[in-house]
Structure formats: structure tokens, C-alpha cells
Amino acid sequence: MLLPLFLLAFLIYLLFVLSTKPRAVADAEPEAFQLSLRGKGLLAGIVPALISVVMTSIFVIQRAATTVQFNAGSDAHMNAWSTWVDLWPLFLLLSLLNGIFSLIWMIASLLRKAERRSHGMAFASLALSTLALFTVASYFPSA
DSSP, X not given: OHHHHHHHHHHHHHHHHHTOOOOOTTSSSOHHHHHHHHHHHHHHTXXXXXXXXXXXXXXXISOOOSBHHHXXXXXXXXXXXXXXXXXXXXXXXXXXXXXXXXXXXXXXXHHOGGGGGGXXXXXXXXXXXXXXXXXXXXXXXXX
């Protein structure tokens, strides 16, 4: 149930990052900061993008289940389940680390005046990382 919500949240996050506009020249910060802000947003979205692509492939396109018994009788489903068993701990760890880095980014955006503009994107990255963590955890592979 969390996978469709996670995919929707990822698409909204991607649109949010790509819609970031550069500031006017009159602002105190150089235009290079705007590129780095969009770059930070895209960098923070790499792990959720990887997770969403793999989970969509395994559970939506291939229609595999998280329980091995539901995949019995189909070599393709068993291969998808085996792949998920191998990737699940890695994705759980990556989404946890991404969430920690997003939390650090959000705290830095609150404390540093130069980072105040990135507060919204940092919060969105933290929310997406948290949702990715819960989605991966809820798709625990069972035997």
C-alpha cells in the first residue's frame, strides 16, 4: 500500500526540485548557489529514485510478492523475490543513511542564514527519505 504513495511522493519531489528557479542577480548569493541547491535536491533524491525504480520493477511490473510461497510455481517471480531478498537490507540501510543526511541538511538550513532558502527542499528530502524507509521496511521479504 505504501509503494503507490511513495511513487507519487517521489514524482512530486522531483517536480519540486526541477521547478527551483535561480534567484535574481540583485540577491546577495551568487547564481552558482542556485545550481548547487538544485544539485543538492537531485543528489538527495538519488536513493529514493533507485528504490522506486527497483520496487516498481519487482512489485508492479513483474507482480512478485514479498512472501516466497506466493511466488512458487513461477521462475520469474522466484527470481524477482530472490533479487528483493538480496537488495532489501541494502535499500533499508541506504534509505536510513539518506534520511540521516537529509536531517543534517535540514538542521543546517535552519541554523545557517546562507542555507535558509534550501529549508523547504531539505524538509521535502527528509519526508521522502522517511517514506522510502517505511516503504522498504513494509516490504520485508518473508519465507
